[in-house]
Amino acid sequence: GNSVTQMEGPVTLSEEAFLTINCTYTATGYPSLFWYVQYPGEGLQLLLKATKADDKGSNKGFEATYRKETTSFHLEKGSVQVSDSAVYFCALSVYGGATNKLIFGTGTLLAVQP
């Protein structure tokens, strides 16, 4: 079946530290991959996406590369800020057919300390 596995949190970093949140997936076919972020009391916001192998998604200093050979889509940021504190979700959408269904990982809480 299709699934997403994320590293367990919480991840606690000091401001300006380097961030990596690991995400691996299992999917039939070639899914599209997404990172969403959820701030307290809010819905999900798209952070970045990649729709085919070797694509790199980037936004607001965050990057992730679609690695088909390792079935991974790790999220990275070179220098985190306190305002990046949130829950991060890796997700995939199943390839093929007219469907948008997203399958999410369990989420990783990031806490950035000043």
Added chain:
Amino acid sequence: KAGVTQTPRYLIKTRGQQVTLSCSPISGHRSVSWYQQTPGQGLQFLFEYFSETQRNKGNFPGRFSGRQFSNSRSEMNVSTLELGDSALYLCASSLVAGSTDTQYFGPGTRLTVL
């Protein structure tokens, strides 16, 4: 352009009651999906609508139902509420129903069942 709106934002119900949640997608978007978010189960797909037709359904009991109107607005209904239905219900919209298409989420409706 206005984002996805959901009403109401908060609801408190008692066991056995029923509830209707509403979602207005981004203007021009024709696909609406619903997700349930709980601390224990994470984010789970409920159903997806496109042009008033249900295209996909998640693994939820028949007490959970939905519909989409000709203006793409969507409602979901939960009958005979149980304590375990307490959750954040998120609606997402996209232009079309394709696996590469980005879903944009609303702020959610927080349902508490007492």
